[in-house]
Amino acid sequence: MSEKCDVLIVGCGAAGLYTALSLPENLNVTVLSKKDDTVSNSSLAQGGVAAVLSFENDSFDLHIEDTMIAGQRCNDIDAVTTLVHEGPDQVRKIMEYGVDFDKNEDGTLQKTLEGGHSRRRIVHHKDTTGAEIVDKLLAQAAERKNIKILENRAVFKLTCVKNGIRANVLTGDGQEEYCAAYCVLATGGIGRVYKYTTNPCVATGDGIRLAYELGAQIKNLSYVQFHPTAFNSDGREQFLISEAVRGEGAYLLNCNKERFMQRYDERLELAPRDVVSKAIIIESRRTGSNNFYLDITHRDRDYLLNRFPGIYEGCLKYGVDITKDLIPVFPCQHYLMGGIAVDLNSRTTVSRLYAVGECSNTGVHGKNRLASNSLLEALVFGRRCAEDISNCVKAGMPAPDDFSDHPVSLDGAPMMKGLRTEIRSIMQRSYFVMPANADVVRMGFKRVSEILARLQNGKFRITPDYCEALSLATVAYIILKEVSEK
Ligand SMILES: Cc1cc2nc3c(=O)[nH]c(=O)nc-3n(C[C@H](O)[C@H](O)[C@H](O)COP(=O)(O)OP(=O)(O)OC[C@H]3O[C@@H](n4cnc5c(N)ncnc54)[C@H](O)[C@@H]3O)c2cc1C
Known part of the structure; x- marks a missing residue:
């Protein structure tokens, strides 16, 4: 029998957890995570959360304007206004849940600066803000009788049923089914479609693929952000050097150990991310070298150890002491x-299907996200999603009544090896920071279309590997289609 719940939330990062906590306690809520409940983009967030928490030297209008400038004014102004106006209350709410943001000696909140922000407005927990938020939200959820969190459950298929949505889920040793009146996708990012990303293994775009298969509108998937300053190593998952390091004064240097941002933007190291990333790529072509550095050695050692303990330890693992080395x-x-197109209440274009957090497209970020606006987006639109579901329940929307089994046959041929690697190489070649030339994009799109068709039409055994390959192929297909049509 399918397990029944009022609300099924797919994803256990900041967006999924905060949505669950914002739902009324008379609704049964099940939250699923593909791996352990702390493996997510949310847990890795370093910099912090941007919000106007006091009007001394800051204003909603300034935060809105900074967000619009970073987004190249392709943002949805209603979504941005909602984000900025409703954000501070959500930040205060997570503080009530126990999130401990760093304070000054006088007890006021410490605020940092990141690229694109005209004011210091980013609150943080050292450089491990995301882990602090996820830990405290998980602890809060554990106290709620109506919230059940289940780990190592990968949703691989969604079906619209009468008055609800059914989810087929892979577990370690088989499959389960859930039937819910409302389903919220909170599956995070798509980083693993690229060869090099800051995102963890769960970021394969599953939610986008699931929504796409249901016919939901997917919007602006080619708006991908490339962070300018990941630690340069051969690893697949790149260790991020938060923008807050530049916010606290780090210089960006080229292979000759010279600052160079003055050639590209008057905001220098604190220009928005897309600008700095493009500047690095153009500078690398100019100098013929991919060697770039951050230099924060001019700041006091004790200050750095206290402010950036995670980055200090992370770099030390690669033999780099940030207090002394570039x-x-x-x-x-x-x-x-x-992502998945949603309205201001996080509704997708499919009835009873919602999307929140990084997998959604609220229009808040436009073409380029302003630093530290995404955790805020997860909170603001997670709460709005919960409120909308609550209103639908109050209005007497009927619940699903069919809980019979509809298992999917998992049998089939093993999937060919190497497809995921091939997709990543295509994406890295076709669209990294800037689109490659039209021929390369066209060839990439053609090959990705072939891979997707093969995965969709072949009778393959349904395994986590197959499902993720299907998600990556779907995401790559939509991105390159968009890029080639521009
Ligand atoms: C290194 C790093 C640093 C960052 N720093 C900041 C910062 O300082 N400030 C900021 O605002 N933003 C930051 N971000 C971005 C921000 O962390 C994310 O955008 C945000 O946390 C996304 O939250 P989410 O809940 O939407 O997704 P996630 O936190 O990624 O959660 C996704 C969840 O979905 C689950 N899932 C995925 N697929 C399935 C499936 N098929 N079935 C079941 N579950 C599934 C995963 O297991 C996971 O639980 C950073 C991101 C990274 C990677």
Whole structure:
């Protein structure tokens, strides 16, 4: 029998957890995570949360304007206004849940600066803000009788049923089914479609693929953010050197150990991410070298150890002491601005299907996300999603009544090896920071279309590997289609 719940939330990062906590306690809520409940983009967030928490030297209008400038004014102004106006209350709410943001000696909140912000407005927990938020939200959820969190459950198929949505889920040793009146996709990013990304293994775009298969509108998937300063290593998952390091004064240097941002933008190291990433790529062509560095050695050692303990430890693992050494950096995939199209209440174009957080496209970020606006987006639109569901329940929307089994046959041929690697190479070649020339994009799109058709039409065994390959192929297909049509 399918397990029944009022609300099924697919994803256990900041967006999924905050949505669950914002739902009324008379609704049964099940939250699923593909791996352990702390493996998510949310847990890795370093910099912090941007919000206007006091009007001394800051204003909603300034935060809105900074967000619009970073987004190249392709943002949805209603979504941005909602984000900025409703954000501070959500930040205060997570503080009530126990999130401990760093304070000054006088007890006021410490605020940092990141690229594109005209004011210090980013609150943080050292450089491990995301882990602090996820830990406290998980602890809060554990106290709620109506919330059940289940780990190692990968949703691989959604079906619209009468008055609800059914989810087929892979577990370690078989499959389960859930039937819910409302389903919220909170599956995070798509980083793993690239060869180099800051995102963890769960970021394969599953939610986008599931929504796409249901016919939901997917919007601006080619709006991909490349972070300019990931630690330059051969690893697939790149260690991020937060923008807050530049916010606190780090210089960006080229292979000759010279600052160069003055050639590209008057905001220098604190220009928005897309500008700095592009500057690095153009500078690398000019100098013929991919060697770039961050230099924060001019700041006091004790200050750095206290302010950036995670980055200090992370770099030390690669033999780099940030208090004395230059940090080697290079851009890599980091964030997705586009996603499943939603309205201001997080509704997708499919009835009873919602999307929140990084997998959604609220229009808040436009073409380029302003630093530290995404955790805020997860909170603001997670709460709005919960409120909308609550209103639908109050209005007497009927619940599903069919809980019979509809298992999907998992049997089939093993999937060919190497497809995921091939997709990543195509994406890295066709669209990294800037689109490659039209021929390369066209060839990439053609090959990705072939891979997708093969995965969709072949009778393959349904495994986590197959499902993720299907998600990556779907995401790559939509991105390159958009890029080739521009
Ligand atoms: C290194 C790094 C640093 C960052 N720093 C900041 C920052 O300082 N400030 C900021 O605002 N933003 C930052 N971001 C971005 C921000 O962390 C994310 O955009 C945001 O946390 C996304 O939250 P989410 O809940 O939407 O997704 P996630 O936190 O990624 O959660 C996704 C969840 O979905 C689950 N899932 C995925 N597929 C399935 C499936 N098929 N079935 C079941 N579950 C599934 C995963 O297991 C996971 O639980 C950073 C991101 C990274 C990677």
